[in-house]
Amino acid sequence: MLVKFEVEKRLGDFLLSAAGELAEGLRCIVGPNGSGKTTLMKILAGLMKPDKGHVSMFGVRSVVYISDLPSPPDVLGIDVLAAGRTRFSKKPISEEEEETLLKYAELLGVAQLARRRWGTLSGGERQRLVVAAALAAEADFLLLDEPLSNLHGDWRKRVMETLRNYARQRIVVVTTHHGDVLDCCAEILAMREGKLMWRGPPSEYTWPIDGKCDV
Ligand SMILES: Nc1ncnc2c1ncn2[C@@H]1O[C@H](COP(=O)(O)OP(=O)(O)OP(=O)(O)O)[C@@H](O)[C@H]1O
Incomplete structure (x- = not known):
């Protein structure tokens, strides 16, 4: 299964411009408030239409997006x-x-x-x-917007470990502000001001944590 995207979306002064692909496994989208995580998730889920570009799915039969x-x-x-x-x-x-x-x-x-x-x-x-x-x-493609809110550290870890196992044969994407659980994901996608600035494995994600838990 594969999801490919290359999208642009303007919302007031905010411009999202992102491209990439998502395969099976657990992926985390991180970034400051207002960097565009939810906007990208909704476009990937087909709940928001991009102004330009497209999302293409290969072998994905069902998509579910849940925030609350x-x-x-x-x-x-x-x-x-x-x-x-x-x-x-x-x-x-x-x-x-x-x-x-x-x-x-x-x-x-x-x-x-x-x-x-x-x-x-x-x-x-x-x-x-x-x-x-x-x-x-x-669902083959599950998008969870901030599934860790309200959860204590031990539960955050258990939820992420559960999602990691669940994602072995599915594409699962979550957004989070919690730096303490990133080791559970196969890949991190870091957003800044509407752009995907970096993606890679948690072991290489040193930027821009600077010792804080918040990502
Ligand atoms: N309908 C809208 N009209 C104008 N601006 C919007 C609209 N929807 C979202 N925005 C703006 O788009 C930007 C990105 O919002 P988005 O919710 O994607 O950010 P986020 O990274 O998920 O933030 P957070 O971490 O706070 O949940 C924000 O500046 C937001 O105010």
């Missing part, structure tokens, strides 16, 4: 888990389907939240349920 998953307070954890597959369809979840959903929930330690109501969950519990729902969608 605003849910009604009364909705059950299991329904949130199912949302990535069914988009809150009213059809009851079959036993077999529930088994699959719980398998992904277990990977992120949230299977026990299946019968809890969204409104009663902590920020970190909600975040892990949302990532589990994204995994359960089983």
